Amino acid sequence: MSARDDILGTVRRSLKRGGLTAEQEAPLLARLARPQAGPIPARSAGRDRRGLVELFDSQACEVHATVARVASLADVPAAIGDYLARQNLPAEMTAAPDKLLDGIPWDRRPLLRLKRGKPDPADAVGLSAAFAGIAETGTLMLISGAHSPSTLNFLPDTHVVVLPAARLVGPLEEAWKRLRAATGAMKLAGAAMPRTVNFITGPSRSADIELTLQLGAHGPRRLHIVVVEDDAVA
Amino acid sequence: MLTTSPAFKDNAHRALGDPVLQRALALLKTGFHERRQRAVDRLPEFDALRDAAKAIKDHTLAHLDWYLERFEVNCRAAGGQVHWCRTPEEARQTVLALCRRFNARTATKGKTMIAEEIGLNEFLEENGVEPVETDLGEYIIQLRHEAPSHIIAPAIHLTRTEVAETFRAAHTDLDPARPLDEPRALVAEARARLRQRFLDADVGITGANFLIAETGSSVIVTNEGNGDLTQLLPKAHIVLASLEKVVPTAEDLAVILRVLARSATGQDMSVYTTVSTGPKRPSDLDGPGEYHVVLLDNGRSELLGSEFQEILRCIRCGACMNNCPVYGAIGGHAYGWVYPGPMGAVLTPALIGIEHAGHLPNASTFCGKCESVCTMHIPLPKLMRHWREREYERKLSPRTMRAGLKLWAFLAKRPALYHALTGFAAKLLAALGRRHGSFYNLPLAGGWTATREMPAPQGKTFREQWRERQHNAGTAR
Ligand code: SF4
Numbered sequence: 001m002s003a004r005d006d007i008l009g010t011v012r013r014s015l016k017r018g019g020l021t022a023e024q025e026a027p028l029l030a031r032l033a034r035p036q037a038g039p040i041p042a043r044s045a046g047r048d049r050r051g052l053v054e055l056f057d058s059q060a061c062e063v064h065a066t067v068a069r070v071a072s073l074a075d076v077p078a079a080i081g082d083y084l085a086r087q088n089l090p091a092e093m094t095a096a097p098d099k100l101l102d103g104i105p106w107d108r109r110p111l112l113r114l115k116r117g118k119p120d121p122a123d124a125v126g127l128s129a130a131f132a133g134i135a136e137t138g139t140l141m142l143i144s145g146a147h148s149p150s151t152l153n154f155l156p157d158t159h160v161v162v163l164p165a166a167r168l169v170g171p172l173e174e175a176w177k178r179l180r181a182a183t184g185a186m187k188l189a190g191a192a193m194p195r196t197v198n199f200i201t202g203p204s205r206s207a208d209i210e211l212t213l214q215l216g217a218h219g220p221r222r223l224h225i226v227v228v229e230d231d232a233v234a
Numbered sequence: 235m236l237t238t239s240p241a242f243k244d245n246a247h248r249a250l251g252d253p254v255l256q257r258a259l260a261l262l263k264t265g266f267h268e269r270r271q272r273a274v275d276r277l278p279e280f281d282a283l284r285d286a287a288k289a290i291k292d293h294t295l296a297h298l299d300w301y302l303e304r305f306e307v308n309c310r311a312a313g314g315q316v317h318w319c320r321t322p323e324e325a326r327q328t329v330l331a332l333c334r335r336f337n338a339r340t341a342t343k344g345k346t347m348i349a350e351e352i353g354l355n356e357f358l359e360e361n362g363v364e365p366v367e368t369d370l371g372e373y374i375i376q377l378r379h380e381a382p383s384h385i386i387a388p389a390i391h392l393t394r395t396e397v398a399e400t401f402r403a404a405h406t407d408l409d410p411a412r413p414l415d416e417p418r419a420l421v422a423e424a425r426a427r428l429r430q431r432f433l434d435a436d437v438g439i440t441g442a443n444f445l446i447a448e449t450g451s452s453v454i455v456t457n458e459g460n461g462d463l464t465q466l467l468p469k470a471h472i473v474l475a476s477l478e479k480v481v482p483t484a485e486d487l488a489v490i491l492r493v494l495a496r497s498a499t500g501q502d503m504s505v506y507t508t509v510s511t512g513p514k515r516p517s518d519l520d521g522p523g524e525y526h527v528v529l530l531d532n533g534r535s536e537l538l539g540s541e542f543q544e545i546l547r548c549i550r551c552g553a554c555m556n557n558c559p560v561y562g563a564i565g566g567h568a569y570g571w572v573y574p575g576p577m578g579a580v581l582t583p584a585l586i587g588i589e590h591a592g593h594l595p596n597a598s599t600f601c602g603k604c605e606s607v608c609t610m611h612i613p614l615p616k617l618m619r620h621w622r623e624r625e626y627e628r629k630l631s632p633r634t635m636r637a638g639l640k641l642w643a644f645l646a647k648r649p650a651l652y653h654a655l656t657g658f659a660a661k662l663l664a665a666l667g668r669r670h671g672s673f674y675n676l677p678l679a680g681g682w683t684a685t686r687e688m689p690a691p692q693g694k695t696f697r698e699q700w701r702e703r704q705h706n707a708g709t710a711r
Binding site: 002003004006007008010011012014015016019020025028031032035036037038039040041042043059063097117118121136137139144145146148149150151153154155171172173176187188189191193194195196197198199200201202203204205206207208209210211212214216217218219220 | 258261264265266277278279282283286287290296297298299300301302303304308311312318319320324368369370371374387388389390392393394397417418420421422424425428429432433447448449450451457458459460462463466467477482483484485486488489491492499501502503504505506507508509510511512513514515517518519520521529531535536537538539540
């Protein structure tokens with residue numbers, strides 16, 4: 001008997017039944033077809049967009065990310081240029097070949113140099129666009145694809161992420177909903193699911209030595225989030 | 235991994251007398267359980283979420299065959315492969331065959347308890363594949379050829395001084411005079427060291443905190459980001475997961491994530507929660523070319539439907555050990571195998587046999603703290619008691635203990651005799667212990683008095699005192 005059949009057989013024997021009948025299967029199929037949310041913390045409930053920005057900002061700062069809020073896409077180059085200068089970092093970034101990022105008027109900050117594509121190991125600063133922001137915990141959601149290499153989230157020492165306020169949601173469940181809607185399939189199976197979905201809450205850290213917090217264990221030491229408050233940017 | 239669980243008593247004894255370990259363990263209080271408490275206090279819905287998380291796991295376990303089949307179908311649909319393995323040996327061979335297929339000379343590894351469970355590192359080394367641990371704590375203990383002593387903080391038994399010594403001994407090409415006094419310097423050195431290993435690895439191996447049946451994905455939850463570099467850079471991503479890791483949907487995952495990080499490290503969310511589904515897609519710019527899930531049973535299917543089923547709800551948050559007085563006194567290594575603390579005391583006998591791990595369920599004060607903090611409401615003391623019963627039934631407990639229990643049972647059934655004897659013993663001990671108030675040495679109780687003092691009784695038994703109080707209360711009324 002194959003290991004697979006053997007294991008499934010033992011599971012069924014232990015549960016004192018055979019395989020499920022069609023009748024027993026029906027509620028399970030329904031549960032998978034229409035996933036239901038569990039209890040959702042009130043922390044992020046009933047907030048308008050401004051309220052979500054406030055919550056996201058404070059939660060992200062609590063986990064040692066830094067947040068800059070700008071009015072429109074046109075303000076992004078200056079915000080990022082200033083940030084890099086303040087941190088004494090080179091004005092050089094490897095950027096995801098993303099539509100939102102391509103729409104930013106980078107020429108407003110001529111000294112900022114951008115390279116599009118996936119990062120080389122030595123690249124110091126990575127630039128991504130978030131698929132969603134989760135206000136409840138100050139978490140970014142990034143998904144892999146032709147427009148967004150996942151290694152960009154981990155290799156460079158500094159990660160800068162642009163997040164339109166319109167992409168902010170309250171709880172994690174709403175972020176899944178956005179992904180379900182974006183893929184056009186309620187079911188996230190197979191090709192509908194991106195290869196890698198990263199939920200990122202603050203910069204990399206370790207407490208493995210004497211339980212003392214150290215930032216920048218393997219992933220980025222710094223996570224800087226630029227929230228674009230212009231409602232027209234989606 | 236080889237077990238030293240049968241030597242639990244000696245292990246524990248050594249641990250109690252180890253000043254370095256004792257200093258490290260003192261950190262558990264501020265480092266773990268106070269942080270957990272703060273995070274829990276900040277979330278009014280914590281208990282409701284805990285109940286919901288338990289219900290999700292109970293539901294999944296009751297239909298485990300069905301959800302595993304769903305997981306397999308959806309994993310395949312995304313281009314992944316599932317390898318079912320009954321035993322550690324089957325799992326080791328599967329991983330080795332995959333490594334060989336990619337001509338792998340090195341395999342980077344994210345944190346995986348299943349790899350420890352199946353003794354993967356030694357096996358790969360013997361077969362010419364170098365495993366490289368990338369989680370900082372795991373990296374440190376790999377250099378020291380030690381086993382993890384905690385499921386969340388594998389190197390918690392070490393202080394910074396020992397880590398610095400380890401790095402100096404291992405990284406001999408670096409300036410021997412470099413300063414390594416601060417954890418910051420140690421983290422930076424490990425980071426620089428491991429960067430190249432990530433880039434060179436042929437295969438990346440991670441564990442899985444969860445599998446999602448709906449999507450066919452595996453999920454890892456980390457703070458360092460090492461698990462991500464491990465899976466994104468090499469040609470293949472191999473996931474090691476045991477059967478009970480599966481949850482039905484992405485929404486179910488959201489519920490459990492809210493209780494996991496808070497219980498484990500006191501964070502609202504761990505830094506990186508990564509959901510991986512299949513290999514890289516044709517248009518993707520990076521990611522592994524192949525994706526394999528090694529699904530290990532190793533006796534878990536037999537636990538279903540037994541009195542131990544509830545341990546399969548465990549999400550490895552570590553709260554039970556962080557709050558356990560026994561773990562806090564002796565650390566994780568004394569338990570002698572992969573899983574320490576209360577959850578280990580229940581799981582280890584199930585995985586390696588009660589005949590090898592009988593001491594573990596006995597290493598409990600039955601204070602109930604583990605059950606009260608357990609994220610998944612697992613009745614750990616009750617399950618330990620079940621093991622004790624099994625051990626007794628199978629006549630595995632020591633003869634003196636069995637004789638003692640028999641004697642006690644004989645007396646307990648004869649109250650008058652019990653009363654007379656205990657009354658006499660209490661008076662005798664009180665008279666003997668009057669001077670110090672406690673005993674440093676007592677015949678027949680050396681196991682107790684070797685590391686503790688035995689308080690001398692006050693001269694009367696509980697039953698005598700009770701009767702007197704009842705009597706006094708009666709006359710006062
Ligand atoms: S037994 Fe409970 S507290 Fe212990 S690790 Fe498992 S889920 Fe966490």
